[in-house]
Amino acid sequence: MIADGLEEDETFQVNFQGDGPLRGVLALANGKLEARGYVGNPAVTLPPNAKGKFDVGQGVGKGSLQVVRTKNLPGEVVSSPYTSITEIKTGEIPEDINYFLCDSEQKEGALAAGVYVNGLDPGTDRNGLCLNGALVQAAGGWYVSLLPFPNEDAVAQLQKNLEAISHRSPTQMIRDGLSAEDILQLLLKDMAPQIMRRAVPASLAASCKCSEERVMRTLRLLPRSEIEDIMEKHEDIEVKCEFCGKRYNMTPEEIKTNLDATPKGTP
Known part of the structure; x- marks a missing residue:
């Protein structure tokens, strides 16, 4: 939701570095x-x-929240990264992101999001990827951002509306059959909202950029002695993508062939 409105190649990344058992949460x-x-x-x-x-x-625990934005600035060919670090307030993802937007970017508003899952027998899917034992049945949220110098009566009414729906999570609303427009009407009740146009909903997608070439680039960063030690053991290596869970298996011969084909000085 926060990335909606960015240019296609601009990004918004959050990295929760807490001391809880989740050992960190990153999303981009x-x-x-x-x-x-x-x-x-x-x-x-x-x-x-x-x-x-x-x-x-x-699960997140105490620690810091690092937010990285990349923006396209006039006259620059490459997107510029901007990093901000703040304290984790609650460990609840939407709440802490909203705290960040209010405190660090002076964007007042309200943010709610959630995921409703049911248990699932562990196994693998048709692509051979490991299932994590949970089936997502509903996922969604909403974000209301105030414009500069908002009308005080409008702010008061918005706060009243937020309080009225505070007992219902976004996923509960979705499971109850509410559409995005239904939720919007609840958020803006008695504020005379006008829908200017009904656009085709944007398509959300899980996307990973992992590849065998990226795996090889990572291996090239290791000291040559470590790579040679791996090859001397004549053991295959397995690399798992942290984002999508895809596994890459390579034999010592494949590693050697790829490294030998790499020009000297190439990372």
Whole structure:
């Protein structure tokens, strides 16, 4: 939701570096609404909190939130990265991102998001990727951003509306059959909202940029002695992408062939 409105190649990345059992949470999205992310320990089981939901705050723990934006600036060929670091307030992902937007970027508003999952027998899918034991049944959220110098009455009404729906999570609304427009009407109740046009909803997509070539580039960063030690053991190596879980298997011969074909000085 935060990346919506960016240019296609601009990105918004959050990196929660907490001391909780999840061992970090990272997510990145671009203006095309392609997203990818991972947690440091995907095998952890989070206990329920007082509301019966996964206690993500405990899973994230205390620490810092690093936000990296890449922006296309006039006259620049390559997008410029801008990094901000703030303290993790609650460990709840939407809440901490909203705190960041308010405190660091002076963008007042409200953000809610969630995922509803059911248990799933572990196994592999048709592509051979490992299933994580959970089936997503609903995922969604909403983001309301205030314009500069907002009308005080409008702000008060918005706060009243937010309070009125505070007992319903975005995923509960989705499971109850509410559409995006239905949720919008709840958020802007008694504020005379006008829908200027009904655009085709943007298509969200999980997208990963991993490839065998990226694996080889990573191997080239290792000291040559370590690579030769791997090849001398005549053992295949397996590399797993942290984002999508895809596994790459390479034999010592394949590694040697790729490295020998690389010009000296190439990273």
